[in-house]
Structure formats: structure tokens, C-alpha cells
Amino acid sequence: MEASLAHTPSAETERLVSVSGLTRQFPVGRSLFRRATSFIHAVDDVSFQLSRGDSLGLVGESGCGKTTVGKLLVKLIEPTSGHITYRLPGLDVGEGTENVPVESADISGGQLRAFRRQVQMIFQDPYESMNPRRTIYDTIAEPLAVQGMGTVLDRVDMVSEILMLVGLTPPATFLFRHPHELSGGQRQRVAIARALVVEPSFVVADEPTSMLDVSSRTGIMNLMQQLAHGLGIAYLYVTHDLAVARYMCHRIAVMYLGKIVELGETEELLRNPLHPYTRALLSAVPVPDPGHRREPPNIVGDLTAPIDPPARCRFYDRCPLATHHCRDNPHPAFEEKAPDHWVACYEV
Amino acid sequence: MTNPQSAPVLKVVDLSLRYLTRGGAVKAVQDVSFELAEGQALGLVGESGCGKTSVANCLMRLLPDNAQLVAGQVLIDGQDILSLTEDKIREYRWQQIAMVFQAAMNALDPVYKVGQQVVEAIEAHGVEATVSLARERVARLFRMVGLDPALMDRYPHEFSGGMRQRAVIAMALACDPRVIIADEPTTALDVIVQDRILRELKGIQQQLHMAVIYISHDIAVIAEVTDRIGVMYAGRLVEYGATEDVFRAPLHPYTAALMGSFPSIAGEKRVLANLSGEPPNLIDPPPGCPFHPRCIHATEVCRQEIPPRVQRGSQWADCWHPLEESAVPESVEAGEV
Numbered sequence: 001m002e003a004s005l006a007h008t009p010s011a012e013t014e015r016l017v018s019v020s021g022l023t024r025q026f027p028v029g030r031s032l033f034r035r036a037t038s039f040i041h042a043v044d045d046v047s048f049q050l051s052r053g054d055s056l057g058l059v060g061e062s063g064c065g066k067t068t069v070g071k072l073l074v075k076l077i078e079p080t081s082g083h084i085t086y087r088l089p090g091l092d093v094g095e096g097t098e099n100v101p102v103e104s105a106d107i108s109g110g111q112l113r114a115f116r117r118q119v120q121m122i123f124q125d126p127y128e129s130m131n132p133r134r135t136i137y138d139t140i141a142e143p144l145a146v147q148g149m150g151t152v153l154d155r156v157d158m159v160s161e162i163l164m165l166v167g168l169t170p171p172a173t174f175l176f177r178h179p180h181e182l183s184g185g186q187r188q189r190v191a192i193a194r195a196l197v198v199e200p201s202f203v204v205a206d207e208p209t210s211m212l213d214v215s216s217r218t219g220i221m222n223l224m225q226q227l228a229h230g231l232g233i234a235y236l237y238v239t240h241d242l243a244v245a246r247y248m249c250h251r252i253a254v255m256y257l258g259k260i261v262e263l264g265e266t267e268e269l270l271r272n273p274l275h276p277y278t279r280a281l282l283s284a285v286p287v288p289d290p291g292h293r294r295e296p297p298n299i300v301g302d303l304t305a306p307i308d309p310p311a312r313c314r315f316y317d318r319c320p321l322a323t324h325h326c327r328d329n330p331h332p333a334f335e336e337k338a339p340d341h342w343v344a345c346y347e348v
Numbered sequence: 349m350t351n352p353q354s355a356p357v358l359k360v361v362d363l364s365l366r367y368l369t370r371g372g373a374v375k376a377v378q379d380v381s382f383e384l385a386e387g388q389a390l391g392l393v394g395e396s397g398c399g400k401t402s403v404a405n406c407l408m409r410l411l412p413d414n415a416q417l418v419a420g421q422v423l424i425d426g427q428d429i430l431s432l433t434e435d436k437i438r439e440y441r442w443q444q445i446a447m448v449f450q451a452a453m454n455a456l457d458p459v460y461k462v463g464q465q466v467v468e469a470i471e472a473h474g475v476e477a478t479v480s481l482a483r484e485r486v487a488r489l490f491r492m493v494g495l496d497p498a499l500m501d502r503y504p505h506e507f508s509g510g511m512r513q514r515a516v517i518a519m520a521l522a523c524d525p526r527v528i529i530a531d532e533p534t535t536a537l538d539v540i541v542q543d544r545i546l547r548e549l550k551g552i553q554q555q556l557h558m559a560v561i562y563i564s565h566d567i568a569v570i571a572e573v574t575d576r577i578g579v580m581y582a583g584r585l586v587e588y589g590a591t592e593d594v595f596r597a598p599l600h601p602y603t604a605a606l607m608g609s610f611p612s613i614a615g616e617k618r619v620l621a622n623l624s625g626e627p628p629n630l631i632d633p634p635p636g637c638p639f640h641p642r643c644i645h646a647t648e649v650c651r652q653e654i655p656p657r658v659q660r661g662s663q664w665a666d667c668w669h670p671l672e673e674s675a676v677p678e679s680v681e682a683g684e685v
Binding site: 061062183185213214215216217218219221222240241242243244246247267270280281282283284285286287288289290291292294296297299302303 | 395396508510538539540541542543544546547565566567568569571572591592595596605606607609610611612613614615617620621622623624625626
């Protein structure tokens with residue numbers, strides 16, 4: 001998708017991550033004696049950029065591929081095709097090539113360790129993402145040891161410092177506790193501390209607040225914003241909750257069945273949604289105000305899985321605006337319909 | 349009881365429940381009272397562990413062995429269901445009061461056809477005389493909740509999450525209950541499916557003139573589907589009133605904090621207030637107002653004595669320092685995180 005590469009929210013050198021034509025397919029029904037004949041097109045030709053200090057919310061319903069995008073960006077899985085280009089400090093391909101763009105596919109071996117320091121992930125479930133037998137200190141100090149940051153003695157101070165930063169004070173009372181002694185909100189703070197202790201430039205947060213109670217959720221959201229702002233970290237925030245994405249992110253990308261269908265500055269996208277799917281999604285979100293009246297979302301049918309989807313627009317079957325043109329042509333190109341507001345739809 | 353038009357169908361009086369654990373008695377529900385008329389929808393909201401599901405389990409008399417009813421009555425049409433014997437309660441459950449469970453919680457048995465499971469519920473309660481009548485009834489129920497009756501002979505794994513939730517609603521409606529409790533009915537669902545199911549539930553409620561209790565942590569859902577709201581904190585109902593009034597001008601600082609910490613896609617973007625601290629330990633709850641350790645308005649009296657009930661129109665709250673009507677939801681940042 002050449003067009004979206006032209007999108008420049010800030011200077012070229014400030015760009016941290018560029019994704020273009022990113023595609024990932026998963027085989028369906030493969031077995032020992034049978035090759036897969038069908039593929040789930042989990043992520044299909046996705047392109048976007050993230051700059052230093054930027055925050056992008058990736059929203060969509062379950063199965064739309066938003067978590068897969070997150071995993072691709074942190075190299076937990078590799079793409080089927082497409083490119084991810086990083087411009088990260090400490091990640092270079094030879095002498096004197098500091099801060100040149102590096103392809104995700106070229107990162108391996110010793111490079112991978114430098115990459116893992118720069119790119120971190122925060123997972124959804126703070127009950128599952130930590131080893132129950134290890135203390136909070138062990139959990140947070142491990143990435144420091146792997147990265148060779150500080151001496152063993154320094155690390156106690158480094159861990160204490162980051163615990164203070166994430167609001168677990170006084171740190172001494174938390175250092176040698178185990179995860180089961182902490183509440184969900186406190187555990188998620190530990191997970192954030194573990195991600196940030198290595199001073200990353202880019203963090204992928206996959207629904208970090210969806211398992212938490214209202215009260216701890218707000219605390220975590222505010223904390224992540226303060227830290228990202230204070231430390232200049234860019235983040236990709238994967239969530240199904242548009243209200244949370246609005247609160248957390250400068251820009252929002254809406255995904256439907258493996259495709260980004262709309263991307264724009266948060267308030268602009270909410271005020272002026274252009275894609276029929278974004279409109280349906282927005283009108284389905286309940287509003288905490290009894291006086292607020294919503295129209296039922298204008299969408300037909302149910303969500304399907306993108307298994308060997310036809311070439312036409314992914315949203316065709318459920319779209320209230322669908323025409324013959326949509327049926328007979330490939331999935332629409334991602335175009336800038338308003339300044340910094342990108343949409344993939346023939347009818348907009 | 350004399351005038352069924354005005355008499356509440358459900359009346360909960362001074363309900364208190366404890367769970368006996370090795371660490372001590374957990375005071376899960378304390379002095380909870382409310383009423384519900386036919387056709388009314390009540391939303392119970394609060395953080396995890398505030399006792400909202402325990403109240404529901406009391407109403408259904410579905411309590412674990414270590415639960416101990418300390419006091420109170422649950423009256424449905426004047427009959428106290430807490431005093432019924434185990435045999436009697438079986439007749440009551442599902443016919444008078446039924447529950448919509450979270451479908452994600454495996455409310456459906458995976459080895460039986462979905463329709464069969466509803467037929468069984470109908471047969472067990474003798475609502476229909478024959479199996480074929482029962483099947484006809486299930487087909488009607490399926491249509492009512494937006495499911496194709498042909499799906500009756502499918503297994504749960506063939507259903508999507510939304511379809512399963514619809515089937516669970518059909519099951520709750522199977523014996524024409526007077527009261528339905530929906531415990532987080534859409535929590536595991538995507539918003540578009542959630543919207544459809546909530547609209548259907550609301551339609552059914554109005555059509556059948558049922559009383560419904562919604563239990564949810566999502567105050568946006570509660571704002572949309574209920575006309576009464578009860579805010580629970582530490583096992584107590586701390587505020588109660590018409591949903592619109594409570595949202596417009598909460599009396600209790602906890603209600604205000606809960607609402608102030610909830611993001612919305614509508615209106616101006618605003619800074620969310622941190623509701624810092626954690627709910628108290630219910631084995632040994634703090635003296636006085638249970639919310640005082642987290643409340644910015646707390647004074648000495650809050651730490652010492654149980655707060656009085658303050659009334660304003662349809663609304664009441666248990667608080668020593670209720671908020672003024674004009675007060676905008678504000679932040680609560682007393683306790684340590």
C-alpha cells in the first residue's frame with residue numbers, strides 16, 4: 001500500500017516503526033499427512049507508521065487480527081509477507097550505521113537482544129503473565145540480567161526505582177513479594193515495570209486493562225500515559241474498547257477481518273467516522289449517560305472468520321452501503337479522504 | 349399484596365450473608381434492602397467483590413455450603429423464599445425467579461443439544477404437559493431471543509458467543525419467571541453483539557412486563573438498560589435511586605468516583621479520576637463508613653460511625669457528607685495505591 005507510506009505525522013527521522021503490506025496467514029486443518037488447504041488471513045496488507053512518542057490504538061472485534069499485529073511488531077511471530085522497518089537506537093547493521101532503518105526480517109542473533117530491549121510488550125492477563133514462584137524483584141530484574149544492564153547490586157536500585165515510578169511504594173515492601181500477594185492492578189503495574197525497566201522506545205500493550213476492575217483500570221491507564229509521555233515511549237495499544245482507545249491514543253486504527261479499514265486522529269475519527277464499519281462500531285458502544293440516545297448500529301449479519309476470503313471488500317457482506325461495484329472489485333485501497341484520515345471504502 | 353399493580357414483585361429486606369472461611373467470616377452482603385416492581389429494571393454496580401453476585405445468588409438460593417444467611421428476607425409476591433425448604437425452592441427457582449448466566453461461564457452442557465437443555469428445564473418444572481408442547485414452547489422462545497428455531501437440534505459448540513448468550517436467555521425465560529437476574533450478560537461479547545442482545549432483552553422485558561436485575565461492572569451498560577440503579581460497596585448498598593437522577597447528581601462520593609473513572613466515547617474528552625486504593629477486606633471491614641479509607645471527604649465521624657441515610661427525591665445514599673446536587677463527579681485520591 002504505497003499511498004499510506006506517504007503519511008508523515010512528523011519528520012522521517014522521528015519515525016520509529018513503519019509497517020507496509022504486513023500480512024500473516026495461519027493454516028487451517030493442517031495435519032501430519034495433510035497440507036493445509038485453507039488459510040485464515042489474520043492480518044492482510046496492513047500499513048501504518050508510528051513516530052517517537054506517538055500512540056496508536058488498534059481497535060476491532062475479537063478475531064479481527066489486532067493481537068496478531070501486536071505480536072508481529074514485537075517479533076513473537078514472523079509475517080507471511082510484508083515489511084516492518086524499525087528505526088531504533090542501538091539497533092544497527094554495521095559500524096557507524098546508528099539509527100538507520102532496519103528490516104524486521106534482518107534482525108536475528110545478537111541484534112535480537114538489542115531489539116528486545118527497545119521493543120517490549122505488556123500482556124492482557126496479569127495473572128498469567130508472571131511466574132508465580134518468582135518474587136517481584138526476580139521478575140523485574142530478569143530483563144536487566146538478560147540485557148546485561150547494571151551489576152547485581154545496581155539492579156536492586158534499578159528495580160526499586162522503577163517500582164516507585166509505577167506507583168508501588170515503598171518499593172522495599174514489594175521487592176520480595178510474590179505475584180499472588182498482589183491485586184490485579186498491582187500485578188499489572190509490575191508487568192509495566194518489567195516492560196519499562198529496560199528503557200524501551202516502543203511498547204505494544206495488548207488489552208492491558210481489560211482484566212482489571214474499574215478502579216485499578218483508570219489508575220493503569222493514567223500511569224501508562226504519564227510514563228509514555230515522560231519517557232517519550234511510542235505505543236501500540238490493542239483494545240476492543242473504543243472509549244479506552246479514545247482516552248489513551250493520539251490516533252485510532254479500526255480493523256475488520258485482518259484489514260485496517262479506517263485510521264485517523266482520535267477525535268476526528270470519533271466525530272467524523274467515514275467507514276460504514278467504524279460507524280456501526282461507534283454506534284454500538286454504550287455511553288455512561290442515561291440521557292444519551294443511540295441509533296442501533298447499521299450493520300447486517302454476524303462476524304465470520306477470514307478463512308480464504310474472496311478478493312472483494314471484507315466488509316461487503318455486512319455493509320449497508322454495498323454496491324455491485326464493491327462486489328466485483330478487489331478490497332478498496334486505503335486512501336486519504338481527509339487530512340490524516342485514511343479509509344478503505346469505495347462508497348466514501 | 350392487595351393491589352398487584354403497585355405492589356413490588358420483589359422485595360429484599362435487610363439481607364445479610366457471610367461466607368465462612370478459614371481466615372474468618374467474610375461479610376459479603378450487609379443490610380441490603382430494595383424493591384422492584386413489575387416491568388422495572390434495576391442495575392447493581394460495583395467493583396469485583398462488592399457483593400453484587402452474592403445478592404443474586406441469595407435471590408436464586410444458589411449458595412455454596414460455606415454461605416451463611418445471617419438475616420433478612422427475600423419476598424417474591426410476599427412469599428419469603430429464604431424460608432422455603434429445598435424441595436419448595438426448586439419449584440420457585442426458574443418459575444418465579446430465573447438467572448441469565450454468563451455464557452462464557454459454561455452455562456450450557458456441551459454434550460446435549462441446546463434445545464434439549466431448554467426442553468428439560470420446562471419438563472422439570474411441569475410447565476408443559478408433553479415433550480412436543482415443550483418443544484413448541486422452546487421454538488417460540490428461540491424466536492423471541494432472535495435465534496432460528498432450527499438451531500434447537502445443534503450443540504453448544506456450533507453456536508457463536510452471541511448465539512450461546514441468546515440460548516441462555518431463552519432458558520431463563522423458559523418457565524415464565526416474574527423476575528430475571530442477568531449477571532454480566534454481555535461481558536464476554538463484542539460491542540455490536542452486545543448492543544443487539546441488550547436491545548432484545550429490553551424488548552422482551554417490556555413485552556412480558558418482567559422485573560429484571562442487571563448485574564454489571566460496566567456502568568455504561570447499566571445507564572442504558574435500567575431505570576433504577578443500586579451502587580454496592582463492600583457488601584452494602586450505598587446508593588440507590590432512579591438511574592437518571594443518580595447519574596445526573598450522585599449523592600455518595602463512591603458513586604461519583606465510579607462514574608468519574610469511566611471513559612466514554614461521547615461528550616468532551618475529560619481526565620479520568622483515579623479511584624485509588626482497594627476495597628476493604630470483608631473479614632474485618634473498617635469501622636464507620638466502609639468507604640472512608642478511600643474517600644476525600646472523610647472526617648472523624650466517618651471513621652467512627654455508620655453513616656446515616658440521606659434522601660433526595662427518588663434517591664438515597666448512606667453517607668455523612670453527601671454531595672451537593674451541583675457537584676460534578678470529582679476525584680477521590682485519599683488512599684495509597
